[in-house]
Amino acid sequence: MPRVDNEAFYRSALIAHGETAEGVHWNSTESQEVRFRVLRSLLPDDLSDLTLVDAGCGFGDLYCYLDRHGERPERYIGLDVMEPMVQAARKRTGCEIRVCDIIGDRLPSADYYLCSGAMNTLTREETEAFIRKCYEASTHGFLFNLLKGWNTSPIYNLYLPREIKRLGLDMEAEVEIREGYLSGDFSVAFIKPRPDAS
Template sequence: MPRVDSQKFYSSAIDKYGITAKGVNWHSKESQKIRFDIILEMLPDELNSYSIADAGCGFGDLYLYMTKRKRAPKEYIGIDSLADMYSIASERTGCEIIIADICKEKLPAADYYVCSGAMNVLEEFETHLFVQNCFNASRVGFIFNVLHGERKSETYNYLTTSQIEQMAAHLGVQKVVLRDDYMQEDITVLFLKESI
C-alpha cells in the first residue's frame, strides 16, 4: 500500500498550482532547478549520444530544462503512472511518453534512467522495486534524487546513505556516486553498471 494516494497527491497540486513546479509538489521552481542541475552534472557531457528515460516524468520539466540548457539527449522517453501527467508531458515535450507503474511493469530500455522526486512518497519496499526496475532497464546507469536522512514521516520517504549502499550491493552496482552537498535533506545518486 503506497504511503499516500499518488493520484490525489498530484491531482490536488495540479488543481491548486497548475502546470508549475509546485504543481508536481516541488517546494519551489528554484529547488527543482537545483536538483535538475545536479542530475545534468552526473550525466555525460555528450548527452546527445545517449537515450534517457525519465521515470516519474511529471510535466516533462526535466526534458524542457535539458533543452533550454542545450543538453537534450539523443532520445527522451517520459514515464509516469498518472494520465494527467501523460497528457501534459506529451503535449509539452513532443516526445514519447508512456503510462506505466514503474514498480510493477516492464520498462523500455534506455542508456540512462533518471528520476527526480518521484520516489519521495513511496514506501521503502516500493522504492526498492522502483530503483531495481529502472536500474535493470538502463544500459549504462540510473541517476535519482530522494529525500535523505533518518527522519520518519507519514507522507515522505527518507533514505539513509546506508540504505542506498545496501540497495547498490543488492543490485550488483559497479560504481556508486553520491551528492548531498547542494540542499539540506536531499541526495542525488548515480548507480553505474560499469566502473568507468
C-alpha cells in the first residue's frame, strides 16, 4: 500500500506552486540546488562523454542546474510518471524526457542514473525496487538522495544511512554516503566495482 497517492500529492503541488522547486515538494530552490550540488560531486569530473538518466526528473531542474554551470552530459534522459511534468521538462530542457514508471517499466541504459527526491514518498519495498532497477540499468552506478531519520512518518520515506549502506553492500556495490549538507537529508553513490585490470 503506497504511503500517499503520488499523482494527487504532486499534482496538488504543481497546481499550487507551478514549475518551481515547491511544485515538486522541495522547501526552496536553494535546498533543491544544494542536493544537486552534492549529487554532482559524486559524478566524474567530466560529464561530456556520459549518458545520464534522471529518474523522477520532475521539471528537468537537475539538467537546468548542470547546464547553468556549463556542464552538459553527452546525453540526458529524464524519466517521470507525471505527464504534466514530462511536458514541462521537455520544453525547459530540449532533451529526451519520457513518461515512465521506474519500478514497472523497462529502463533505458545509461552510464549513471541519478534521483533527487523521487523516492521520498515510496514505501520501503518500492524504494528497494527503485534502487535495484536504476542500479541494474546503469553501467557505472546510481546516485540518489533520501530523507534521513527513523521510519515513522506517515507521508515521507525516511532511512538511516546505515540501512542504505547495508542494501548497497548486499547488491555488491561500492557505497559512498555524504551527510551534513542539509538537516535530515543524505546522498548516496552505489558504484559498480570495476573489473580487476591486472
